[in-house]
Amino acid sequence: MEVSELGDGRFRVEVGSERLEVDARLPDGGPYSLLVGGRVYLVDVTADGDELILGMGPRMARVRIEDGRRRAGAPVTAGAGRQRVVAPMPGRVVAVFVTAGSRVEVGAALLVLEAMKMENEFRAAVAGVVTEVYVRPGQAVDAGDPLVVIG
Amino acid sequence: MLRKVLIANRGEIAVRVARACREAGLVSVAVFSEADREALHVRLADEAYPIGPAPAGESYLVIERLVEVARRSQADAVHPGYGFLSENARFAQAVRDAGLTFVGPPVEAMRAMADKTAARRAAAAAGVPLVPGSREPLGSDEEAARLGRELGYPVMIKAAHGGGGRGMRLVATPGELTSALRTARSEAALAFGEGSVYLEKALVEPRHVEVQVLADRHGHVIHLGERECSIQRRHQKLIEEAPSPLGDAALRTAMGTAACRLVAGVGYENAGTVEFLVDGERRFYFLEVNTRLQVEHPVTEWVTGIDLVREQLRLATGEALGYGQGDVAVRGWAIECRISAEDPTAGFLPSPGRVTAWRPPGGPWTRVDAGVYEGATVPVHYDPLMAKLVVWGPDRPAAIARMAAALDEFAVAGVRTTLPFHRAVMRHADFQAGRLSTGFVARAFPQGGPGPLPVPPTLAAAAAALHVHRRAALREPLPTTAAPSPWAMAGRPGVRPPVR
16 A cells, blocks of 8 residues: 655555545544545544544444554455455345456445445455355345455 | 522533523533543533542532532522432432522422332322332332232333333343342442332333423423433433324323323422323323433424523522413424444443544534533543434424434544444334334344444545555654745734744
8 A cells, every 4th residue: 555645635545456546634633534536535533553443424444554654554354455345234235246256346346235224335445356255135144244255 | 580500410411501501691500520620511611619539429419519519609509400319309408408499399299209109109199091010119029929910921120219221120021020120129229229119011112202391380380292212222212302203182182281280289390201101002101200301301492492491490480481381382393312422333332431533513403412522531430421412304304314414424533422323223214104112222223233334445445544644744854944924924913823
C-alpha cells in the first residue's frame, strides 16, 4: 500500500492493484473528510493497539497496521494478493456472481448478503482468481462464516 | 415563586432541568460526585457542589448530603429528576422538612404508589383493571407457589418497591419459581434497599402503553395522551413513541380517564405516569404508577407542545394548571431512541470510556437531549445513557424516516453505542408496520443485537493508509515561511496570529 501526495489535499493511494485518487482533509481532532470518485466519506479513526478502528457513519472497519511508517496493512480479513471474504453478521446469501475459477478485477461484485432487511454487496479488494465459493443463493450464514476466497 | 433549584441528579436529565430553569429565570444548582466534576450538567448549571465519591450510594443517593447542599446553596426547591431518589418518599419528606419545595407529588401520594402492591389496591379501588396477581407482598415460598398455581403460568415476579426492570423475573414453569424468587429478592434488595416481591400473571407478549398525567394543587387532573414503550430488552426501554400505533382513540380515552381517576384518588400533584399492559384483544391492565418525570417524556412534549419540566416547576409553586383536558391535542408522531454506551453485539454490555467523537444530528424537528460532549468520559458507575434522540413528523412513516436519517447522521467514536440497534429497528418490517409487543427485541434479534455495517475493504485500507501517512507527516518538522502573517497585515488589535 502506497500513499503519494499530489498537492492541494489530493492523494494517490494504491491498495493492492487498485489506485484511488482521494481528496482528503485530515484534521488532528478528526474526523477525516474524504472525497473518492465524488462520493463523500467522513471517517473517525481510533487507535486500538496495532489496529485502527474506522467509523464511517453506520459502518465500521478494523484495519491492522503492519508497518507504522508510510505503509498500512490490508484489512484484517484480506492478505496481499489474496482476499478472504467472511460474513460480518448473520444473514442470507441473495446472489452469488462468481464461481471457483472466475477471474475478477478489483471492485468486481462477488455476492450479495441480505441481513436485517438490508442488502450488502461484497466486492473484490484484489484482482485475481476466485479459488473458493462456500455459499449459494438462499443459504443462511452466521457472522464469521467464510463466503468467497480470491487468490 | 421559586428562585433557585437544586437538581438532585446527573446526566442528560440534569442538563434538561438546568435548561428549564434557565428558561424560567431560575438559578440552577448542580451536584456532582468525584466522577462527574467535568460532566456536562456541571458545565451548564449556574452553581455546582461536590457530594461525595463516585458510587451512587455514596453521593447521588445520600439524602442527608443533598439536603445539606440545598441548604448551603440557599436553594428553595429540589428537582429529583428520574431514577435515584425521585420516587423516594423519605427524600421528599426530608426536602419538605427542610422548608424547601420538592418538585413532585405530595409525600402521601408517593408513599401510596411506591409500594407497588399498595398501588394495585388503589387501582382496584378506582375501578382500574389489574393484571391478576397478589395484592400484598409475598410472604413464604409456599404462598408464592400456591398463588402461582392459581394464576396459571407463566407468572412474573416483581419488586414491590421499585421499577426499571430490577427485581423482575419471568417464571415459565412451577419448577423455576423458588430459584427465581431468590434471585429477584436479592436483586430488589440491592437496587431498592428492600427485597419484597409480588406475583402477577404474565401476559403473553403484551404491549407496554403508558399515560402521562399532570395535576395541580387545586384538584385538576388531566392526561397528555399515551406513549408506546414496547421495544425493551430485559424490561429496560430502548425506543418509545407517541401516540401508540394501536391508533385507538376509544382506548386512549379509556386509559387516560382511568389514569386520571387513579391519581386523583391519591391526591396526586405534578407530573406522573401510569403504566399499563395491553393484550392482544386491546384490553388494558394497570401495571404501576411512576411518581416522577420519565426518561421518555420528550415524545409527549413533541406531540402536545407542552413543556413538561416547565410545567413541573410551575405546578410545584401551587400554580393552577390553567388549561383542561379539552385543550390538549395530540398532533403528529414522535419517536425517541435511547443512545447508550452499550454494545448490542455483546448483550448490551456497558461500554464506558472516553467519547472521542460526538456529532449528533441536526435539522427540523430533531431533538437531542445529551448528557455527554466530545471528549467527555462515560463513567462506569452509572446508567450508560448518553443521549436521547427524539424526532417528530406529521405521521408515523415521516417520523420513522426522520429518525432513520438522524441516526445515520449521528456519529460517535470511542465507545460502543446502541446506534446500530436503532438503525436496524427503523428498517425492520415489523416496526414499520407497528407490530410491537414486549417480545419485539427477542423476536427481531434472536442472535443478539446488530453491530455496525461493514466498510468496503478498499476504502477502509485507503483511509487507514492516509491516517498512517498523516501521523508520520506530523512528526516531521514544519517548514518556516518568510511570508508575513495575514493577521499582522490586517493590523487588528488584540488578535494574535495562529501558532504554527
